[in-house]
Amino acid sequence: MSTSSNNYSSCPRYQRCSAAVCPLWRPILEQKMVKGERVCGVIHEYQKIESRAILTTHYGEELMQVMSQATEQVMSHGGYLLRSALTRAASTGTRLTLMDFG
Secondary structure, three states: OOHHHOOHHHOOOHHHOOOOEOOOOOOHHHOOOOOOOOEOHHHHHHOOHHHHHHHHHHHOHHHHHHHHHHHHHHHHHOOHHHHHHHHHHHOOOOOOOHHHHO
16 A cells, blocks of 8 residues: 555544644655654554554554555655654653553
8 A cells, every 4th residue: 555545534533633744645755844843643653562553453454554654664765853753752652552542
């Protein structure tokens, strides 16, 4: 699946999201991050190994495949700010619990 074929409104967080950088909006490498802008909360949580099972269970394998591809692209070819944001996210603990999903 290509990130460019996805529709950001298919994300379960779409209605309440204010992220300027979204892997579902358009290909992640076409998006420029400005210092201080928010990055997709799902891709942030995807960086935490302990979050992946919870995310997959509740958001589905297809969305997690998009996050995986976007992460690989950012880490290989992304800009410094976005790469740094994902690296920082990976070094912190998850904020997700099964309770978050009811």
